Amino acid sequence: VKVFGVSVKTSRKAQNIGNLLDSLSGTDNPKVRMVYDSIVRKFPGEQFSNAAAKALTKLDTKTLVDQPTGDGDTVTSLSGDLSLFGLPNLMQNLADSRLEGVLTVLDNSGNSTASITLKDGMMTNAATGSLKGDTAIYQLLERPILGRFIFVNQPVNLPQKDGEAPGIAVMSLLMEGMRRYDEFNRAAAIIPDEGQFAATGKQPTGLLDEDDANFVNGIWIQATRGITPIAVEKKSGVDGYRVFRLFEHWVNEGALEPKS
The missing domain is CATH 1.10.10 (Arc Repressor Mutant, subunit A)
Structure with missing residues (x-):
């Protein structure tokens, strides 16, 4: 794997890339945003990818950017404050818009705490901590993270078996999740x-x-x-x-x- 032409096979080199991204984090320039978007899109889960996501969320409370990536695609990046949007409303809006890509949730320190993959109004993958799939979504709704988010529009290609749904409808997840949220809070009282x-x-x-x-x-x-x-x-x-x-x-x- 190469970023900026540098191999990131070792953790030290990955850290160097992260430091470079941090140094650019105050630069609000379309080309810089395009680089951040591309890294978040192509290297989900990597330490330097989290640094890129953190930098993007610092630039604006709410930002919608359409930029060519240099490889022929156009990336739409949306970032903002979860305390203003709320995860249920955000997920529903993305699903209703049939946007396809990865939603990353960051805590108040800018650390990536969850990722949700969406395609055609469906949740195709999700993770927070050790929890996966619908369980991860329910946990995010029951114990909301009051941090920030970044959504990067990108193609989602998943293997699908004959007769299997491509994922779980976001509306169904939210309805069940909010029911659990209510009962969880009643119990937690x-x-x-x-x-x-x-x-x-x-x-x-x-x-x-x-x-x-x-x-x-x-x-x-x-x-x-x-x-x-x-x-x-x-x-x-x-x-x-x-x-x-x-x-x-x-x-x-x-x-x-x-x-x-």
């Missing part, structure tokens, strides 16, 4: 992130729509050992909704109580 709980001796029950018995049993064991809900959430590989509502259910039915 009585289940603090750092709370510790103990079994009361009453037999716990499950939830009708949570049919993974091994998952439920695993959460119960951790809960009765005094492991905090936020720690259980991070270990479980699911969105917080599935963990917190089990804690809430067990507290409400009297099987679990706060440690004194």
Whole structure:
């Protein structure tokens, strides 16, 4: 892989590229933006790509730029403040516009915390931390990141098996995600992130729509050992909704109580 004609096979060389991008971050010039756009588009996930995304978001609160990339394509880059747009509205607007590309979410320090790939109104890929796909979207909605975003319009080519949908409709994801958001916040109102709980001796029950018995049993064991809900959430590989509502259910039915 070469950037600016320099091979970035080693982490040191990649860091040098990142430093160069940082040095250009205050330059609001169409050609500089074009370079940043091209790097974010071609090298997602790389350290220097995150530096390019961070630099782009510093230039404007909201920026829409159409520039030729030099290889015949035109890239549309949109960046802005998530506290103003809100992730649900942003995703829906991008989906309604049938824009195709990668949406990157950055925290307040400018670090990349999530990526969402969109195509024809569908979410084809998503990741935040160790979570992937629809679970990643639900987590982003349940625990919003009040940072910034950058969307880079680029072709999305994914292998597709016969009869398989190319992804999940954004509207369906948002409807389910906002339902989970409401229930998660209801549970979080009585289940603090750092709370510790103990079994009361009453037999716990499950939830009708949570049919993974091994998952439920695993959460119960951790809960009765005094492991905090936020720690259980991070270990479980699911969105917080599935963990917190089990804690809430067990507290409400009297099987679990706060440690004194």
